[in-house]
Amino acid sequence: MEIWGLCILLxxxxxxxxxxxxNLAPNTSKCLKDELQKxxxxxxxxxxxxxPGQKVDYIVKGLKGQTLSQKEDISKGNxxxxxxxxxxxxxxxxxxxxxxxxxxxxxxSLVTKHGVDVKNDDAVTT
Numbered sequence: 756m757e758i759w760g761l762c763i764l765l766x767x768x769x770x771x772x773x774x775x776x777x778n779l780a781p782n783t784s785k786c787l788k789d790e791l792q793k794x795x796x797x798x799x800x801x802x803x804x805x806x807p808g809q810k811v812d813y814i815v816k817g818l819k820g821q822t823l824s825q826k827e828d829i830s831k832g833n834x835x836x837x838x839x840x841x842x843x844x845x846x847x848x849x850x851x852x853x854x855x856x857x858x859x860x861x862x863x864s865l866v867t868k869h870g871v872d873v874k875n876d877d878a879v880t881t
Contacts, residue, residue: 774866779850781809781858786847789867791838797869798835799846804862805830810851811861818843 779785791797803811814825815836823836823844838844846865852858 773868774864776862776864778860779803779811779848779863780860781806781850781852784847784849785863786845787865788843788845789869791842791844791869793841794837794839795842795869796835796837797844797867798833799865799867800833801829801848801866802831802864803829803848806859806861808852808856809858809861811863812849812851813846814849815844815846 773789775787777785801813810828811830812825812827813829813834815823815834817823817838819842823838824834826832826834836844846867848863848865850858850861
C-alpha cells in the first residue's frame with residue numbers, strides 16, 4: 756500500500772489540476788494567481804452562467820505584465836499558453852454591463868491544468 760501512496764504523491768507533484776467556481780458581480784472583476792514552472796504549458800476551460808445583456812471578458816497576464824491569453828464576450832470555452840521561464844500568471848474575469856441596465860451576479864467555473872503531462876497538442880488555443 757505504501758508504494759501506491761508514494762506514486763500518487765509523486766504524480767501530484769508533476770501535474771496540477773485546479774478547479775474553482777465563484778460568483779462575479781456586475782461591473783466587477785475577479786483575478787486568480789498561480790505559479791508556473793519553466794517551459795510550462797497551461798490549459799484551461801471556463802464556463803460563465805448566462806445573464807442577458809451582460810458580457811464577461813478574460814485576460815491572462817504574466818508576472819511582468821505580458822498578455823498570455825485574452826478573449827472578449829465569453830460564455831464557454833478553452834484557452835492555453837506557454838511560458839519560457841518560471842512565472843506567476845494571473846487570470847482575470849471582467850464583468851461589463853451598460854450603465855442603464857441592472858445586472859445580476861454570474862457564476863464562473865474554471866478548470867486549469869499544468870505540469871509535465873500537459874502536452875502542447877492537448878491544448879486548445881483561442
